[in-house]
Amino acid sequence: MRPVQLAVIDLGSNSFRLVVFTATGGEWKRTDEIYEPVRIGEGMAATGELGQGPMERALSAFDVFAHFCRAAGLGLDQVDAVATSAIRDATNAEAFLDRARERSGLPVRVLTREEEAHYGYLAAVNSTTLADGCVLDLGGGSMQLTQVAGRLETASASWRLGAVRMTERFLPGDEPASRKQLDKLRAHVTTKLERAAWLTECGPRLVGLGGTVRNLASAVQRAADEPSIGVQGQCVSTEALDELIERLAELPPAERSKIPGIKPARADLVLAGATVIRTVMDVGGFAALETTEAGLREGVFFAHLLADEGGVVEDVRQSSVARLAAQYPSDIAHTAHVERLALGLFDETAAAGLHDGDPVERELLSAAAALHDIGMSVDYDDHHKHSRYLILSAGLPGFSPTEVALIAQAARYHRKGMPDAGPMDGLLADKRDLARLDRMSVLVRLAEDLERSRDQSVRAAHLEVGSKRARLRLEADGDTAVPRWAAGRETELFQRAFGRALEV
């Protein structure tokens, strides 16, 4: 199938960004990106209009983007340039847009607040499992909140509470922030939020988008000494956010990037942003903020890609796994058969009372089985470790970091060794997680053993479980010397995972 490309240009208040998405069949990925820290909204809080310097920077960046699109052979119908708060609200926006269009030949869609909120909603529901709750999208200029019920957007609103704007108005200058300044900002946000009465009646989950959210999540991850595997799905509790705000406030803006996870380019904006978010959590009664790395640009892309499905992916977790698996050449019949055998053994061990058959664990096992061999595309040697690297590097939207770590470690242990948290130490500290990892690993491993010759000759496996022993019985076409030899090596791990001596 011929790949389809779409460039989304996001003219934000803080930065301009061009992202090229390439879709092939049902799969898609980002294939290029250009970033310029334009800060077109700089100074607007005071004047209400785009400043001369920011405008010149913006025009020249947009011009480069337009040249790039032409050179890359992207037609006008393959480029969607959207502008948000700063340009939407500037009193001199028309003049800027005219000049931009004249110089570049590219039209710009100035998004309404509703449209901006809608794209944020699409980004959130397509990159998390959010069904009931709220989406928070904090940019440099504005903040959008969208109520989600049954995965549908049921209400939304937008405020000029962006991080650049709030910094300029409430936390200007080079000094640490005083309690009084922060209180004023909080009071301002609280008052503004009053017009969204529905905010107090959302479902329990809050999903956050945007650079500020990602930076805060990263800082919280680093503070908790968790492995840096990206912030997709990372949860920030009110307590962790309070602590972070306190540390940020004590430092002058220029030094805030000394806190691990805070990027220098955001050091001056992040405190105001954090305070706005914290106030939303307070008013809405949200205990935690879930991070997604998707944002406005992905939302715009989803709206194009999934126009027929209302922009919404049916099952985000399943789609993430399928998308990652499809990225690498693989023996599809083998992988599917390993997954089937592993899930069969999961169900049998659950029925025998060896574990409680948690459907989430079953889903994680299914993902680990589907992805166990992707590392083969790097090299046969250590392909179990390469599978882990590929899973952690690309991420799996819809899964929490702990869940991704479990999938990655189970793939890593699909051949040999006794499973442990390894580099995922900070994420898999809980004993229950380690027990889950043992079960997942041994089941993927047994399934792989039974399918060691990659010929699907073992149709099914059954376990007869006694109080001390578990007997594996194979239904097979042809002989079973290889599967029996292979499965015979798993007795040690099986004993640890299920407390039974495995007999094949």
Place this chain on the structure above:
Amino acid sequence: MRPVQLAVIDLGSNSFRLVVFTATGGEWKRTDEIYEPVRIGEGMAATGELGQGPMERALSAFDVFAHFCRAAGLGLDQVDAVATSAIRDATNAEAFLDRARERSGLPVRVLTREEEAHYGYLAAVNSTTLADGCVLDLGGGSMQLTQVAGRLETASASWRLGAVRMTERFLPGDEPASRKQLDKLRAHVTTKLERAAWLTECGPRLVGLGGTVRNLASAVQRAADEPSIGVQGQCVSTEALDELIERLAELPPAERSKIPGIKPARADLVLAGATVIRTVMDVGGFAALETTEAGLREGVFFAHLLADEGGVVEDVRQSSVARLAAQYPSDIAHTAHVERLALGLFDETAAAGLHDGDPVERELLSAAAALHDIGMSVDYDDHHKHSRYLILSAGLPGFSPTEVALIAQAARYHRKGMPDAGPMDGLLADKRDLARLDRMSVLVRLAEDLERSRDQSVRAAHLEVGSKRARLRLEADGDTAVPRWAAGRETELFQRAFGRALEV
């Protein structure tokens, strides 16, 4: 093109191993592997025959291999089972081979000493740049040495000096080794080597194959605190080997695996093996041992794959880079154009006297350019880091570890950041290497900038170099806004690499 598969089964004195090679067009890779630590040669030094226990272990492992081949759909013409020293020399080999064939249906080729040496030679010349010197292949039962001149094998010989055999005869028991024991072993090897008069007249390089060689190289790598990126191309000097032998001799066999890099399964064999190798170096006057990870199995595979070319790859380095690049989907026109532009700039900067135009550096630059984007197949984000991971994980036979590190770091820095040794610290400590890295990085980066829109519109770039400035002039079809914008960001690194202010 339909992939062709070949299973090579290696019935060695120490272990049995089945490796599946899959070739598509000119590219190939290992796609499966089964290993059993059979030790069929155990006890043979005393009796001259295969023991009952070892034989039973061997038959049952071989049986599993045969079942695997059948299940994997490999015809008899796609399986090549070869036996080496232990089986070749055992007085009861026939009985064993009859039983093995009867039970498994698979014929076994017992290699002559000459054939075994030939396959070792093929493995060495196809995985290193060895042109004139000697190949050493040390197994459990025997050792082969092959003289190489102009990449051709000009003489070879084989001795029963394998690591298992020498351990049983000269270093039995559980105690540390005495100087006297080692001296006796050395004297034995020296005497035996006398019949190969050509050994003292080989070219200067010694390339080593086999598990013992890999283990020694790994231990030397770890002792030098070098990053563990595999031992392909690793050099072990006589001094480093002497030190290692001394440390090994002081420990009882069971504790030798405490030395980082020594595998427990080899702990009892490695000292005898190391001493045999060291004696060869002494007699032949070799200053260092170069490691290759290829061995007998690869040699057998090359003989099949390259039957028409006499089993020898024309250019090992070029073929390694091409093979790795072909493993990942890529924009071939873009990559080739980046490589062309980078080499053009290399030649211009050399002509202007900014560096000495070292042809090896040019070759490394070419490799870095060819591989800079392979990480895109993992994820767009951090794809420069993924490129490094993929290069280091798969390795590049024919390049030394330092050269691989330079290629990998240049790929890692093809987008942004100031190049440094990073995790390659132990390999890129030399200032000249860091200067090479700066030049390679900035040239790949400039080439990538000029080809930022992936449309090959910048046909060529020329540098006018003055004493303080260098002016980049572009030959282009169409406009050059994007390349000029992109290249304009490299002034800092260009200044550091070439001591000139870059003007675009």
